[in-house]
Amino acid sequence: MPRPRNPIGSHGVINVDELIPKAKYRARTRYRFSDGKARQVERFGSTEAKARHALKVALTTIEADRGGELKPTTTLRALGQQFLAAKRDAGRSEGTLETYGYAVNVHIGKGVGDLSVAEATPERLQRFLTRVERENGPGAAKNCRSALSGMMGLAVRNGALPRNPVRELERINHRKKKGSEAIPLQDLPTFIERVRNDPMLIEWDTVELIEFMLATGWRIAEVCALQIDSVQDDFTAASVDAIAKRVPKVGMVRQEFPKTETSRRTTPLPSAAAAILRRRWERLEGQTALLFPTPLLRLRDPSNTQREIRDRRDALGFPELSTHSFRKTVATMLDSAGLSARDIAEYLGHANPSITQDTYMAKTTGSRKAAETMQSRLDGWF
Structure with a gap:
């Protein structure tokens, strides 16, 4: 009865030969490759044990080394x-x-x-x-x-x-950490006034960026990447079609696809947000296409901007503040005005209204009703 062949991805007995007395040894065996053929594989070492070990290590990656398909022995x-x-x-x-x-x-x-x-x-x-x-x-x-x-x-x-x-495998259970909190609506006028009068935020040209986020609920990376060609001519709407991203060994880039496919949306702008963009473009036209660049007119780093706001939150009197607080504040305003989870999700760019309900409440395009509601809420503040 013929001897059964080794399974694909396995090898036979390892034999070791002494080539140079007490100096060079050869370990060899036959390995059955993915094409079904068995071929001899050998490795050398200064001792029998080293030669055997070198061969065993080589056998674990032999298919990958030959450019073959993935095998059970691939590491x-x-x-x-x-x-x-x-x-x-x-x-x-x-x-x-x-x-x-x-x-x-x-x-x-x-x-x-x-x-x-x-x-x-x-x-x-x-x-x-x-x-x-x-x-x-x-x-x-x-x-x-x-x-x-x-x-x-x-x-x-x-x-x-x-x-x-x-x-x-078992699921990884995240330990719940305290998330960002919305700014209490009754404190919002005070917050906006303090932001406008903060000398460091003024120096960093961050005041209008914060105001725009409070008016639209855009993510920080979306605002940093906003260019004039993503804004309608009459400034009544703006599109999210990119995010600002720091790439290792490259630097800041304008990544021309947002966080998720649902994040790619056109947001009807409250008139306060439209006025912000109009003012900024009147000042920046001819210098950069970006609407919220750094003071040196470069692409703004979202992480740096988040850090700047964290550095000033104690001075502003809102120690738990983060840029995500602005999105939650927008969701709270829209929720308190009676908008549906679907309306709010479209305005914020959420893939599922359940995310909005579970995390944010106290495409096509964003809801025009949401924009009108935001403007009515912002009247007297901006």
């Missing part, structure tokens, strides 16, 4: 790089690539990168994620889980695994 480190390459080829945003890249290179590669695809069992992956959550927090663990799910899904699609082991 998670090699799989992670193929996963990142696939995301780049798919045109994912720089922010997404940065998040996945950090999870793959910093956590997964160092933590479980030497495991093969076949060795990445739910038990081992669960221990890894538990350790990441304990040492780096639930956010890092969630990013690693998402990256691992994509990596193992790639392995499944390439026939290296029958099923995705990440599906068997």
Whole structure:
């Protein structure tokens, strides 16, 4: 009866030969590749043990080294790089690539990168994620889980695994942290007055940016990227078609697709917001297309702007303030005026009204009713 062949992705007995007495050894075996053919693989070392170890290490990546398809013996480190390459080829945003890249290179590669695809069992992956959550927090663990799910899904699609082991893992439970709070509506006139009189916010040219966010509920990265060609000629509406983003080793870029597809929207502007844009364009025309640049007329960094506002919130008398507070304030104003969750979601650019209801309340285009309501609420303040 013929001897059964080794399964694809496995090898036979490792034999070690002494080539130079006590100086050079050769370890070799036959490995069955993805094309079904068995070929001899060999590695050398100064001792028998080193030669054997070198061969075992080589066998774990032999398919990847030959440019072959993913196999059960492919390491998670090699799989992670193929996963990142696939995301780049798919045109994912720089922010997404940065998040996945950090999870793959910093956590997964160092933590479980030497495991093969076949060795990445739910038990081992669960221990890894538990350790990441304990040492780096639930956010890092969630990013690693998402990256691992994509990596193992790639392995499944390439026939290296029958099923995705990440599906068997426990969900990462985020510890709830206190979110941004809306500015109490009765305190809004005081807040606006203090912003307008704050010397540092005036120097940083941040006053009208804050006012525009309070009038529209736009995200900080959306406001920083706003250009005149995204504003209708009569200043009655403005479109979100880009965000300001800092890309590692590149710097600030105007990323021409917003946070989500639903974020791409046209917002009918309250007359107060239209007046802000009109004033700014009269001042900036001929110098830059940006409507909220830095004082040096460069693309504004959302993170720097958030930090500037955090630095002044104690002086303003609102110690819990963040730029997200402005979006929540807009949602609160619209909610108190009786607008539906759908109207508010369209105005804020949320994909689902449930997000608005659960997080913000106390496309086509944004609701004109919402814009009119915002203007009635802002009368006397702006």
